[in-house]
Amino acid sequence: MTDPVHNGDNPAQRSQRTAAASSDLAIELIKINKRFGAVHANRDIDLKVRRGTVHGIVGENGAGKSTLMSILYGFYTADSGEIRVNGTPHEISDSRHALALGIGMVHQHFMLVDNFSILENVVLGAEDSAMLGPSLARARGELTRLAKEYNLDVNPDAIIEDVSVGTQQRVEILKALYRGADVLILDEPTGVLTPNEADDLFRVLETLREQGKTIILITHKLREIMAITDYVSVMRQGQMVETLETKNTNPEQLAELMVGRRVLLRVEKGPATPGDTFLSVENLVVKDDLGVIRVKDVSFTVRAGEIVGIAGVAGNGQSELLESVSGMRDQTSGTVRLKGTPLSLEGDDGAHRARQAGLAHVPEDRQRMGLVTAFEEWENAMLGYEDDPAYGKGIILDAKAARAQARERIEKFDIRPANERLKTANFSGGNQQKIVLAREMERNPDVLIVGQPTRGVDIGAIEFIHNQIIKMRDAGKAILLVSVELDEIRSLSDRILVMFDGKIVGEADPATATELELGLMMAGVTDKKRAAAPARAAAEGKVP
Amino acid sequence: MSTAILKPLPRWADVVLLPLLNLLLAFIVSGLVVLAIGQDPLAALNAITTGAFGNGYNIGYTLYYSTNFIFTGLAVAVAAHAGLFNIGGNGQAYIAGLGVILVALPMQFLPWWVTFPVAVVAGAAVGGFWGFIPGWLQAKRGSHVVITTIMFNFIAAAIMVYMVVNVLKPPGVLAPESAMIAAEGRMPKLGTFIPWFRNTDVNFTLILALLCLVGAYILIWHTRFGFAMRALGHNPTATRYAGMSNSRIIMIVMTMSGALAGMVAVNQVVGVQYRLVLDYVADAGFVGIAVALMGRNHPIGILLAALLFGALYQGGNELQYVIPGLSKEMVVVIQALVILFTGAMEGLFRPGLQRIFTTLSPGQKDEAVARNTVKSES
Secondary structure (H helix, E strand, O other): OOOOOOOOOOHHHHHHHHHHHHHHEEEEEEEEEEEEOOEEEEEEEEEEEEOOOEEEEEEOOOOOHHHHHHHHOOOOOOOEEEEEEOOEEEOOOOHHHHHHOOEEEEOOOOOOOOOOEHHHHHHOOOOOOOOHHHHHHHHHHHHHHHHHHHOOOOOOOOEHHHOOHHHHHHHHHHHHHHOOOOEEEEEOOOOOOOHHHHHHHHHHHHHHHHOOOEEEEEOOOHHHHHHHOOEEEEEEOOEEEEEEEHHHOOHHHHHHHHHOOOOOOOOOOOOOOOOOEEEEEEEEEEEOOOOOEEEEEEEEEEEOOOEEEEEOOOOOOHHHHHHHHOOOOOEEEEEEEEOOEEOOOOOOOHHHHHHHHOEEEEOOOHHHHHOOOOOEHHHHOOOOOOOOHHHOOOOEOOHHHHHHHHHHHHHHOOOOOOOOOOEHHHOOHHHHHHHHHHHHHOOOOOEEEEEOOOOOOOHHHHHHHHHHHHHHHHOOOEEEEEOOOHHHHHHHOOEEEEEEOOEEEEEEOOOOOOHHHHHHHHOOOOHHHHHHHHHHHHHOOOOO | OOOOOOOOOOHHHHHHHHHHHHHHHHHHHHHHHHHHOOOOHHHHHHHHHHHHHOOHHHHHHHHHHHHHHHHHHHHHHHHHHOOOOOOOHHHHHHHHHHHHHHHHOOOOOOOHHHHHHHHHHHHHHHHHHHHHHHHHHHHHHOOOHHHHHHHHHHHHHHHHHHHHHHHHOOOOOOOOEOOOOOHHHOOOEHHHHOHHHOOOOOEOHHHHHHHHHHHHHHHHHHEHHHHHHHHHHHOHHHHHHHOOOHHHHHHHHHHHHHHHHHHHHHHHHHHHHOOOEOOOOOOHHHHHHHHHHHOOOOHHHHHHHHHHHHHHHHHHHHHHHHOOOOOHHHHHHHHHHHHHHHHHOOOOOHHHHHHHHHHHOHHHHHHHHHHHHHHHHO
16 A cells, blocks of 8 residues: 555554554544444544644545544444544543544534524533633633634624624634644535635634644545645545545545546536527526525526536525526516526426426425435336326326336436336435436426536436536537536536626636636625626716 | 434335234233223123124124224325325314205105215215315415314314204204105115115215225326325425425315215215214214324225224224123223324334344345435435
8 A cells, every 4th residue: 555644554563553653643543343234334444643634534425434533523432443542542432522532523514503602602512610701701712812823713792693604614613622622523614615715714724734733624525635635535335445645646546546436527528509598587586485585686598508507605596596497486576488488487386387398407405306205216207297198198197107218217327226116215316316317308308407416426426417417418408507516517517607695796608717716706706896886887877 | 323223114014013013002901901990801802803793783883984984094094195184084074964964855855876976976075175275274374284174173063063953953853953864865775785784874885985995096196196196295395396286286185185084974964864963973083093094094004994993983882781891981992092002103113113124134224224324424
């Protein structure tokens, strides 16, 4: 093996050496095994994390990353194996114990009380006494010190629900530091951040590293691994495949290690040849379930043979836009035209009429919207099209015909396991997505709306899904793509629209736009806005 | 986070084993109760069994009760497939009697085979309407059907008392009941065709109940609407995504559910009582909930569960005559225990059984664990 930290020598030698080397290892996991019944979620995992480094852990869904970190953080107990913290073996019984040992965790979904101030959230669970006053006063001093030391500026009195997601994440980090964490585990920390916020986070992580903290970063974004980590460990199917020094590796090698075969990371596509306008959205206004306006007067068009990507940080109205255009959500005002004909999308069968008109929709959240996971595969393969004459005469459903068609699609889209009678919940995320894609694409729609096509999908399936989308484009279909993965938007789209706070704030050419430009637009900063201001003023006659 | 990972039960265990275990437990606890008041549980069990299935007469009455329970069980099951909990079967069955009597009295001199289909349509229409209103309220106004259907039971009861006492009661009659239907308009008892049943209350409506079972099976699993309905029951967001119109499905399903419950009125009014009396539903609507739960919302299961409850009702009635120490109230206790264990607590043995099955079949366990791991990782 080529790695410097992870050696495959025998246990006796190892224990001798670790005793000597304990000073520079913050965390050492030795032969960790964890079984859930017969499944070996972690198999003889060895991991050495050097103090003062950023150590990345990558792997596909189900590779065992989360299980391993849960063991380290005391959520699970390992069946066998040893955990050493600063060279001393420990049985970590729960997360309180982990914290006492200086291990802190920042979860993917923040665990903050929305209507408490930052200060209160930091103190929560770590109060010194029954009276809050002294704790808060002490915490305020401590927070100021931490903020200065690690460049983690926050206003201690701001209420959580008023601050940005990036700030909330800082609070989570501060919480861990306040509790004396020396080792920070971050689970997919950039999933909810804009590229710029992610850069800020990386700067914070660098500062933490300089101050001697150790960081374990779980992520599936290879770009982040390359940008910030010192070492990277790759997991596959419960095993530790390889630990590498980041500077000696590249994304292609990591992807190959993760999947176990060569994968194409770049999407290969020819230039677009846009034709007539197939989808046009005019002055669309949409409210969310709480009545808050989430899409604010949005207009755009998608032409035949092009992919228009909508970039934006999650929660800026993209979901409501997709749901409204596809007929799932009532629009407050505006018009959606398909090949020039306005679609009537009102009512709770709007999606049905949209489909009839030739607009197919791959929803953002396949399990919540796109599938009935309790149904067998073939039943989901006709969801939304169950009225089609192909599935029987009159009111009676012809299950045989539906199953035969489902089998064909299973073959065509390589859905595994190839069993149309299997409950949909038993398919993996990637295969579930293929079920949805097959259903929506095989109808040969004029317009395809795709939300988060590869969320929670394994790298191997991502390649397939991307190619299918390109194939649709090349067949002359209009495709509207929404994704929070900026890389995906950039590699698939022929045109990028950036959405911020319910508005389209800019358009960019994926060939020329830099990540910085897009990132700024996603954060609501646009040159256009500045440029447009005088123009608008002129139009309104304020400038002579 | 560290909860044990269990796979779902195999179908046969879920459908057959679990209800049988629940039933066994109900009988054991009932036996203990019987024992506690100084009676012999085995003699009681024997009395119930003989009372329910001893001869044609007993079986006839068992089938009569079962007829009602098939209708109310189906009413609950059809709604349950669409994710709706219709507890208003009682009220829907009760008020449907109005429809039945209002067509049966004017048509009473016509042959029964003319009256019968019209009575079915009228009962279905009024019962269906009583289901439709809560459905409409749920679909259009978001009022939960559980609440509205309970309330509609009371409204139905009040309306029926008023109608029977103030409108339908012929002058000079003391009892609160409508006029009698003439002999021509009455539904023939099965005993007329099969003497073995003797003059028991089981009548032609049983055939209708069996047809409804078949019809429900086809509706739920072999029609486009059934597909939409089941999709709604599992995932209303997905049906909105599919454009199936959740509100339309809810209103149709609640109407069908009410119509099925309304068939109890046909059985009672033109099949047994030949007039409209008060409280003829005798809580069959509530027993229907237990029947549907125990029958896993499947027509075959409902048939078996309805037979079981029919037997319990009939056998229980006989029990008090065979063993004088066991009063009618005691029988109600036993019936309640069966409903409690098979209906309300039907999931009691599920975790234990799952654990046993998971340990016994490691192959399927892998799959369960793998699935769980993927879920927690993504």
